[in-house]
Amino acid sequence: MFSLRFTLSLLGILLIPYFFRAKYGIALEPYPAVMLPSGSGKVDASADIAQISYTTVLGRNATGQWSRVDNARLLYPIPIQYLSPILSKEFGLKEDAGTIRPGIQSSLAGDLSILWAKHVTEQDRQEVKAWLRGRLGEQHFDASVLKVVKVEEVIAIPDGRKLNYKVTYENTLRLDQ
Secondary structure, eight states: OOOHHHHHHHHHHHHHHHHHHHHHOGGGOOSSOOSOOOOSOOOEEOSSEEEEEEEEEEEEOTTSOEEEOOHHHHHTTSOGGGHHHHHHTGGGTSTTTTSOOTTOOOHHHHHHOTTTSOOOOHHHHHHHHHHHHHHHHHTTOOTTEEEEEEEEEEEETTTOOEEEEEEEEEEEEESOO
């Protein structure tokens, strides 16, 4: 079986990400996560209602109406599980998309978190816009505009009825500028 030396070495290796997470929060947990994952989010629920929030992508169809975009086709070949972090920065087109998350003031955080602290250049934005225009065109949407919408819903647990629907955030991304 395993030796005491191996066990202590493994403990030491696993304490490093634990201390990063304890000091800086989930933002600096090394990938792949070694802490127990909690899934993509939590749902507030009581005995008879559940409150959920989600972010969706809307495109303008041929009739000019906003309709939901097929996220898997939009992101391909990027895996769909990356949709939430991509939408949180609005495909890198959000004004503060390349800034370090609030609350982390350490230079160590900037050095270790190259994925979310990347400086987004104008060339990067133009490449993303061109890529999104192509992806929207494949789904027969107007390729010049895309809408990111965050919604909160209250749902009755026994029968699944929507009790409340509220748009908490909405931003229209111009892809032709």
